[in-house]
Amino acid sequence: MDAIECILKRRSIRRYKPEPLVEGDLERIIELASWAPSWANSQCVRYVAITGSRKAQLAEFLGQGSKALAVSQAPVVLAVCAIHGKSGVLPGRPDNDKGDAWTYFDCGGAVQTLCLAAFALGYGTLQIGAFDYQGAAQLLDIPSDMELVELVAVGFADIDAAAPARLTVAELLDHRN
Numbered sequence: 487m488d489a490i491e492c493i494l495k496r497r498s499i500r501r502y503k504p505e506p507l508v509e510g511d512l513e514r515i516i517e518l519a520s521w522a523p524s525w526a527n528s529q530c531v532r533y534v535a536i537t538g539s540r541k542a543q544l545a546e547f548l549g550q551g552s553k554a555l556a557v558s559q560a561p562v563v564l565a566v567c568a569i570h571g572k573s574g575v576l577p578g579r580p581d582n583d584k585g586d587a588w589t590y591f592d593c594g595g596a597v598q599t600l601c602l603a604a605f606a607l608g609y610g611t612l613q614i615g616a617f618d619y620q621g622a623a624q625l626l627d628i629p630s631d632m633e634l635v636e637l638v639a640v641g642f643a644d645i646d647a648a649a650p651a652r653l654t655v656a657e658l659l660d661h662r663n
């Protein structure tokens with residue numbers, strides 16, 4: 487699969503087969519995600535892999551619906567965590583007024599890289615931002631120097647997800663000469 491096919495065909499997957507990831511693939515996905523760019527290569531993103539009974543408990547913090555089903559079914563859910571104070575704050579160089587927002591920017595780049603890497607290896611993913619962060623962070627024993635930012639379900643897709651429409655290039659792109 488080339489990069490363009492990977493970008494175009496990756497979809498958010500909300501139904502998963504019960505099969506586990508092939509041994510070593512989780513580590514490969516995280517290694518590939520580590521190649522995402524980050525502010526001054528500060529690499530503020532960390533991952534906690536959730537499986538087993540803790541995953542079933544986690545689903546309770548997602549309410550009803552497709553995202554809770556995805557967390558229940560997917561063999562692995564990754565808790566994406568950020569270490570604040572690394573991104574956007576480089577001593578000796580000009581900072582800018584976006585400040586700590588660069589932390590979340592770096593998380594986005596890392597997670598997109600992770601989702602594309604997982605897809606290239608044959609897996610579906612779902613990014614989940616809407617859940618009870620405080621409850622989930624407590625359940626997962628997220629260290630106090632990290633913030634739980636997002637969940638990502640990973641597993642073999644059990645659905646052919648349709649592609650939601652995108653804005654056109656004309657809507658997205660403006661020019662200045």
Ligand SMILES: Cc1cc2nc3c(=O)[nH]c(=O)nc-3n(C[C@H](O)[C@H](O)[C@H](O)COP(=O)(O)O)c2cc1C
Pocket residue numbers: 496497498499552553612613614615616617647648649650
């Ligand atoms: C930051 C972020 C948070 C998201 N949170 C959720 C979520 O809580 N529940 C959900 O079902 N999908 C969630 N999604 C998936 C989006 O709904 C999905 O990416 C979008 O509809 C486009 O579909 P596609 O990924 O198949 O191209 C999230 C995506 C992103 C990038």
